[in-house]
Amino acid sequence: MSVRMAPPLPLIFLIMIHGVYSADWGVSYNHSHICALKDSSVIMSCTYTYPTEHQIMKAFWTKYLGEKHPDLSEDPEYSQRLQYLGDKEQNCTIRLSHVTHKDEHAYYFRFTTHQNGKWITVPGVSLTVTDLQVESPERVTEGDSVRLTCKSSCTLTDRATFIWYRNSQPLTERRDTNNQLLLQSVRREDAGRYSCALHGHTYISPAVHLNVTYPPRNVSVFITGSAEIVEGDSVTLICSSDSNPPALNFSWFKENQSSAVGSGQSFSALQSGRFYCEAHNQHGSQRSDAVTVIVEDPPRNVSVFITGSAEIVEGDSVTLICSSDSNPPALNFSWFKENQSSAVGSGQSFSALQSGRFYCEAHNQHGSQRSDAVTVTVKGRAAHLPA
Known part of the structure; x- marks a missing residue:
């Protein structure tokens, strides 16, 4: 709906299709809907026309319709963030900085002329503010491929180049023009907290933890005390491994014996020999090198x-x-x-x-x-x- 008032005629209401001018009066918005990233700056571009015999007295933006149309530049919530980039001739573009979800409104450009001409066009510009969220599987297994998605609640109006972070460090080799990060043949080093952002913007999404599970690796045996003991004493052997989830099942073997001689993360050796352990989780197992225990008698x-x-x-x-x-x-x-x-x-x-x-x-x-x-x-x- 577009409304114009000009003397000496009484107030006239004109029902119009957006973008179609009534005679020489009109406002044209470049975008009727804008999706902007939280804490970014938004450009609302428009142009306006009016009869040449009129002179612009006031040109401003408002978010209210009705009898009164408060100027946003005089609103304390906007005055420090709103910059009018237009003029009093044709350009009515503004910049709104540091947008938040509170700024989600429809905005309208209004102007008045010295002959009491008044114009406002509806619909105006509808602003939606989005943050970013990383969508990721909670857990993946080493060797799998995983795709992380940087999601927004609306389609960003400006062309977006996404940047990815792991543990707050930018993955410079992972910058892409779309909103997905593909990790092929995941390694345990890929585990961490992932977040995303838009190139040129300070806002960074909340981090999401990617948990990479893998079978036991670097399995080794540690000896508490000396490996040389006197008959009747014992030496405690401890099995250590790097795995995710942590290994909970351990088996102990003596070299040249096929059956296990013990279980549990620790084992008490009472006799001479070479002993090794096997660590197990649901993804696999690995055995350690053998250690030598000497029992003196x-x-x-x-x-x-x-x-x-x-x-x-x-x-x-x-x-x-x-x-x-x-x-x-x-x-x-x-x-x-x-x-x-x-x-x-x-x-x-x-x-x-x-x-x-x-x-x-x-x-x-x-x-x-x-x-x-x-x-x-x-x-x-x-x-x-x-x-």
Whole structure:
């Protein structure tokens, strides 16, 4: 609807189609609808015409229809943000800065002339203010492709170039002319908080977290304390992994054994060997390298071996060798003859020259053990009679 008043005629109401002028009177808006980004500046462009015999007295924008049409430039909510870029001849363009959702209205240009001519055209310019929201799947799996969308509540009037941010850092290589960000073959490094903005604007959307799930990686075993323990003690092994979601299932294995020897993130090793763990989540599993556990103990299974025969002829000797199972290996050995309190020899081997029952003792820093006794028999040489 367009309304004009000119003397000496009374007030005349003209029903018009927008953009069609009544005689020489009219206002033409470049856009009847404008979608603008929150906190941006909006240009509302228009031109106006009037009879040449009229002179413009006042030209202004308003958001009210009715008997009164308050000038927006005199409204405290607009006065600091509104700039009239037009003139009092034909151009009626304005700039409105730092728009918010409160500015969503229909706006109209009005002018008056010195001959009491008045004109306002409806519909005017309808302003919609939008913010930006990132639409993203909450969770993706490593290796998948994912598309993030920067959404607005209306189609932006100005040509928009979108910029993407991850963890507040711009993804300069991801700038695009549309509003989507495509991440192909997602990696765990792609996880983070994503936000979007328009090139040339300060407003940035709220961030949305992209969670990238993946199977266990970098699985390793940590040893609490020393990997060398004494028999009867234990060493605790802890399985560590990098995974999302965190691994909750762990299996422990001893090398050269097919079945698991334990479960849980920690494992108490009681014996020597090489141990490794496997970490599991719903996306897969991975095993660690093996670590070596050494259990030190005193000599066990100490025994004496006889080289050759235990029956010898007087004047000869028989060699006895002491054997033991220990960690670290026994290096000190003592030899005894039954019913004698003091040692009769040392070293891992001993030469027996006389009959008796002999045993050895093997020693390391953790203790000692004696063997069972073995019997050595020395026979006299046979006499040779003369012929």
